[in-house]
Amino acid sequence: MDLLDWHHGRLSSRRLAVLVRHLPRDSALARELHGEGSEWTVTDHLLAQVADRLAEANWMFAMVHRDEDSEPLEYPEPVSRPGRPTGPGDEDDAGSPAGMPSQEELAVFFRL
Template identity: 40%
Template sequence: MGLGPGGRRPKILSLLDFLEQHFEDVEFDLRRYLGVNLVEEIGSESLTWRMLGSFIERLPLDSALALAQAKPEERQWDMRNHLLATIADRLAVSNWLAGNMLCAWSKEGSENPVPKPEPIPRPGVEAPKKQRGMKALVRAMGAPV
């Protein structure tokens, strides 16, 4: 097909090519987020081609289309899961620090301190190397070193 004004390809042709490759994901996302049947409503007043293009450009990160285009390790966890794992890791370290401090201050003390909790494994992220000493303690508390 020819080029449009300014020597660019018309957006609708690019959208058609995109739909040819990702129709099922777009169809699923339209149904999921808007309750719209793509096959029945495309080109109507309720779903114009321009509206469809705008919708596709603004899909959330957990949409079927975004997940289909993501790298394999990105498909397993979204940002929300990474943030929840970080919160859980920090809470576990805080509890570990508080528990060890209470044991150290008690009369009995603890000859065998509780080992530091391991972070929740994240897909596509290598586990950090073990660190020891004061810098490791400061890092575990989340403070800059």
């Protein structure tokens, strides 16, 4: 496919828009527009969320069953996600805690 076809009238603007809209996730355009996040699927985000919850559950279990005179354990770090801060207590631009989706992202995910 040559973009000059669009310039010369052999490719309609609609067809070009459809081709661009349906580019694969790993295309150069998707990476340029969305960065590393373009490679993450919903499954990847859900799996990272499951890993975070499992680490928290293990931390809670260890805290409850530790010796009383031992030091408290550090809270587990969340799995790093593209475009998200990862430090404890960090917040993203929307004010959500690190690793947690914002209300807008949840609404889009659940199509509310």
